[in-house]
Amino acid sequence: MRTVEWDYDRNGLWLIDQRLLPAEFRKIFLQDYREVARAIKDMVVRGAPAIGAAAAFGMALAALHASGSSREALLTFLEEEAAPVLKASRPTAVNLFWAVDRVLRAARNATGGPDAVREAILREAQRIADEDVETNKRMAEYGAALIEDGDVVIHHCNTGALATVDWGTALGVIRMAHEQGKRIHVLVDETRPRLQGARLTAWELEQYGIPYDIITDNAAGYFLSRGEVQKVFVGADRVAANGDVANKIGTYMLALAAYDNGVPFYPVVPTSTIDLSLPDGQAIPIEERDPAEVLDIQYRGRPATPAHASARNPAFDVTPHRLVTAIVTEYGVLYPPFAPELRRVVEMAEKAR
């Protein structure tokens, strides 16, 4: 099954509830676009490509249940009410905005009345979802060519099937190398505060039969400095025009440690994650989430922080392009200088649609 999947019998959206894994595998069924926005905000669904697809289907739900009977009333509602609510759910991953804008464009371009608009939106959302899986498999082929038999790789956060519609980005590369028969061992950064590595990536690797060890985020530098790691693969939430990469908090320090030890650092990035409108990573808005995500941690069954402790909780950081060895996209592996290369692949993606 897919992480984000439209139900054509019941006209609604299935999401795997990622807050419960690995303890419990449960799907939730949504029929209101505001529930989709909340699910994105609460990280029921997370991972830039999965958020994009979920938001696109959220727009389909909004269209489906909109009361307006005229085409213009429906378009106005979608543009001025539904889209802003979905776009406000999270600020950093650009796929969210990209996907919502894409279905809005399809809606505007649809000829006919409100039903034609509704149909066009659902069709475009489904296309975004299907393309995501296709894109991931193409990136996986390109990326897997970078992996050699016997490699130990570090992976941060979760970028697998759970972070996408299916298959995954960075984890998809690792999975492809494994399916090609290459022996690979993954050091899984646990990824505090929400432990997407320990919870989700470890769980996925078990499904695929890929050997791994969970490590604290702190330990990545140790293994890199000991020469025990051959490559680092990560995803991305937004890539600026110059190749700076916003990704899950901790990625920047991981990239520094890889660079300091001459270990290649590869973000795996569909073109939907590239934002040419921003010159560099400084311009990428970084979400700061609820301090409770940091503070609500137990140690030996007791609260690990003082009762009135305060915390700061930025969810992403920016890795400067100078630390990036190459960027894996669905149009191939891009090497520096990144700016013209990123422009080229975004144009290719636009032409392909």
Next chain:
Amino acid sequence: MRTVEWDYDRNGLWLIDQRLLPAEFRKIFLQDYREVARAIKDMVVRGAPAIGAAAAFGMALAALHASGSSREALLTFLEEEAAPVLKASRPTAVNLFWAVDRVLRAARNATGGPDAVREAILREAQRIADEDVETNKRMAEYGAALIEDGDVVIHHCNTGALATVDWGTALGVIRMAHEQGKRIHVLVDETRPRLQGARLTAWELEQYGIPYDIITDNAAGYFLSRGEVQKVFVGADRVAANGDVANKIGTYMLALAAYDNGVPFYPVVPTSTIDLSLPDGQAIPIEERDPAEVLDIQYRGRPATPAHASARNPAFDVTPHRLVTAIVTEYGVLYPPFAPELRRVVEMAEKAR
């Protein structure tokens, strides 16, 4: 009270049980040197200087309860049984070996029978403990001069009163600056896996009334890259002759992020933590602890890792001296090149005894 304190009425050792904080403040009383070794291994007591003092008092307990009636039998027991057990408790912090060897030397130098030896050992252990507090206050004075009014500093692990006999090393510097009336805000790395920052440093900062925010270890790079941090202060478990610093896992990546942003990185290091016998950090033995420390973490009240997950758990890493701005010792602040400076202060410490 002190973190490590001898009870002269009851002839035993009090330790604050640091596994229970901040939920519970409890002291434990030990009368057997093997219990002291176990307390060090299980991290009832942790922090290089605190471990050193605890081991010295452990030797006093060993001497007190040794059955041998002759001086030579006692010395043989101490050297061949008690010392190896205490030294085997943890491998990285050199203070442990330094302290045990120092009381053994005092024992050898004592004139008289077994009682004179016992007395000499306890006297030397007490001297180590008292010197630790004195040393920390001197380092705090030197280090506090580096802090300016209004500074935001990052601190890793716990290096406060709880990591020493009293007062602390890096946290002692911060405390001194605060007592001098400088406004200071601390970003407290939570320090996975055992959360010494979130549990112990946050708790200590509340006692001292110093404002702080807990951050995940992943987030340090974010705050450094945004120009929100003026200095980084850490402790050390062993410093090699060239200035390479072994410290709590994650320190190396923190140092990389400080260096990448031109933020000074200061280890605060008593001379008892300097090991001139090792040419560089590569030679420092790094403890790898029980994977359960990584795996036994809960997320929203459920296990955060798959049931049969595996993990690796190195407890320390090595920060190369090229990333170190200066080393704060009880004989002043040392700047590169570190090798002759470290030799000089170790000689001063040896002469002072």
